[in-house]
Amino acid sequence: MIRVGLLGCGNVAEVIAGDDNGINITALFDSVHSHAEHLSEITNAPAYEKFEDFLAQDFDIVVEAASVAAVYEHAEDVLKSGKDIVILSVGALADSGFKNRLISIAADKKRRIRIPSGAIMGLDNLKIGQISGISKLLLRTTKNPRSLRIETDEKTLVFSGRADECIKQFPKNINVAVALELATGHNAEVELWADPDIKRNMHEIFVEGDFGDFYLKIENNPCPQNPATSYLAALSVITLLRNLENPMVIGT
Ligand SMILES: NC(=O)c1ccc[n+]([C@@H]2O[C@H](COP(=O)([O-])OP(=O)(O)OC[C@H]3O[C@@H](n4cnc5c(N)ncnc54)[C@H](O)[C@@H]3O)[C@@H](O)[C@H]2O)c1
Numbered sequence: 001m002i003r004v005g006l007l008g009c010g011n012v013a014e015v016i017a018g019d020d021n022g023i024n025i026t027a028l029f030d031s032v033h034s035h036a037e038h039l040s041e042i043t044n045a046p047a048y049e050k051f052e053d054f055l056a057q058d059f060d061i062v063v064e065a066a067s068v069a070a071v072y073e074h075a076e077d078v079l080k081s082g083k084d085i086v087i088l089s090v091g092a093l094a095d096s097g098f099k100n101r102l103i104s105i106a107a108d109k110k111r112r113i114r115i116p117s118g119a120i121m122g123l124d125n126l127k128i129g130q131i132s133g134i135s136k137l138l139l140r141t142t143k144n145p146r147s148l149r150i151e152t153d154e155k156t157l158v159f160s161g162r163a164d165e166c167i168k169q170f171p172k173n174i175n176v177a178v179a180l181e182l183a184t185g186h187n188a189e190v191e192l193w194a195d196p197d198i199k200r201n202m203h204e205i206f207v208e209g210d211f212g213d214f215y216l217k218i219e220n221n222p223c224p225q226n227p228a229t230s231y232l233a234a235l236s237v238i239t240l241l242r243n244l245e246n247p248m249v250i251g252t
Helices: 011-016 033-043 051-055 068-080 090-094 096-109 123-130 163-169 175-184 231-243
Strands: 003-007 024-029 061-064 084-087 134-143 156-162 189-194 201-209 212-220
Touching: 003 051, 003 068, 011 033, 011 231, 024 033, 024 051, 051 068, 061 068, 061 231, 068 084, 068 090, 068 096, 084 090, 084 231, 090 096, 090 163, 090 175, 123 175, 123 201, 134 175, 156 163, 163 175, 163 189, 175 201, 212 231
Parallel strands: 003 024, 003 061, 061 084, 134 189
Antiparallel strands: 134 201, 156 189, 201 212
16 A cells, blocks of 8 residues: 655645545654654554654655645655655645746656646546647635734635735635636736635636636535645545546546
8 A cells, every 4th residue: 555654744644544435644844743642642653753753754654734835835845855755735836937847857856746636526627728729727716814814804805816916915815716827827817806705716617719618616624633625635645645546537
């Protein structure tokens, strides 16, 4: 079974580390060591205080469930060490220079950078954008104002524009837009709405292209342990890991 090192031991990591998931977690690292120690109690995997010690352990793949900063700090070293990486804080790859550097190292080392579907669905077939025309790619995200750390009594458009502009103002809300851009190979328009009447994060994706039209709406249940995180994001990493060694590959 594939051996996993967890970089980031917060809400998503705790769901991944859950009892019944069949994920073989063998090493843990978090910049807040007590978070790694907490997951160590659940998984029995050792928690390392130094990233170098974590990375030196004998496992196959790093799952990053930490932050954009953690991807900048550690992804290159992970690939150079000969391990694959799953990147959940995909907003880091909005920086095309950084993204291209990672891809080049991965190619050189014959390693893989894997981007899970995260908080949405449909990334698999949106890759058709890489080989056929797409005339519209719009992501409309609606969240409770508390999630965006703003105050408003009515539904308000808080951002409208390109994904690479959105990341400057709302860096924690850009992962889905960047994942869509990476999948399709096209720039995404982003609308970010704050709505005090909704409790669940909602993503709507509008795509038009040579293939026809596509509309997807997803309302995410929060993680059981923490309402700030979408449960689907953790589930998407678990299924990615569980399918890595599956002889039948579906929907890619
Ligand atoms: N792609 C998606 O659709 C999607 C969906 C949900 C979450 N995410 C991203 O996944 C990440 C994890 O989400 P979460 O809800 O578990 O967050 P969280 O805040 O609950 O946990 C993050 C953990 O990572 C640790 N951490 C942060 N920066 C670090 C660093 N530089 N080095 C080592 N450890 C570090 C924190 O101490 C914390 O324990 C976030 O960046 C979030 O934006 C992506």
